[in-house]
Amino acid sequence: MSTPASNQETLLEVQGLQAGYGDVQVLWGVDLQVRAGQIACVVGSNGAGKTTLLRALSGMIRPRAGSMRFGGQTLTGQNAEAMLRAGIAHVPEGRRLFRGLSVRDNLLLGAYLRRDSRADIQKDLEWVYGLFPILAERAQQDASTLSGGEQQMCAIGRGLMSRPTLLMIDELSLGLAPRAVEKLSQSLLEINRAGLTILLVEQDVFTAFELAHTGVVIESGRTAFAGESRALAEDPRVRTAYMGV
Ligand SMILES: Nc1ncnc2c1ncn2[C@@H]1O[C@H](COP(=O)(O)OP(=O)(O)O)[C@@H](O)[C@H]1O
Ligand SMILES: [Mg+2]
Secondary structure, three states, rough: OOHHHHHHOOOEEEEEEEEEEEEEEEEEEEEEEEEEEOEEEOOOOOOOOOHHHHHHOOOOOOOOEEEEEEEOOEOOOOOHHHHHHHEEEEEEEEOOEEEOOOOHHHHOOOOOOOOOOOHHHHHHHHHHHOOHHHHHHHOOHHHHHHHHHHHHHHHHHHHOOOOOOEEEEEEEOOOOOHHHHHHHHHHHHHHOOOEEEEEEEEHHHEEEEEEEEOOEEEOOOEEEEEHHHHHHHHHHHHHHHHOOO
């Protein structure tokens, strides 16, 4: 038997989060709990507000209401730099690598806020190369020459270079071939085993529920369902609406 959920400390706790853009409100009340050491997923239809949620959690947009606690600290309304310093890394939808920069330089950009030694940063770079050997092979190549799956590796690697406690990934599998998704999934499990907590946003609920311990389903900017992935995958309402069964 695995450890009962209640024995694990909550790393991220979001309550009643509301956010949007200008006059457009997108999130109307998101509740989310992520336990330390776990993989959690956020699923929901296109336009449900998943990306907006991650943007609010990484400080790219400011929530209008609700609260966010992380590692015992209240971080609601902090900016992107503060969130990153607190240990939250955000791998954006569409990877967003810098064209014209090498794979290595893209990875190093993830470390730009760190004040520890060059040797420590180099050590983490070696760890990322160990996770994704193809990135070591292509280290000097322009990042735009990578395949979609390799770009996702580079974007995840860049996120890891900030030494986060929580790695948030927006659409791991979008636009990628099944083989690439399978490889990335294995890497996420390895990253999780190394001690990182992961929050995965996925349109593909099958991939999400397979990887994650717990999940939330967002509908029109609100948490509609939450629970263990296994229970969600068996919930008839979730199955009908999201799994085509
Ligand atoms: N920058 C923006 N300005 C205005 N509306 C936006 C912006 N980004 C997203 N939206 C709107 O917010 C809603 C939720 O989008 P998003 O968070 O990207 O959903 P998801 O990631 O679940 O597909 C959509 O209706 C979308 O059109
Ligand atoms: Mg999105």
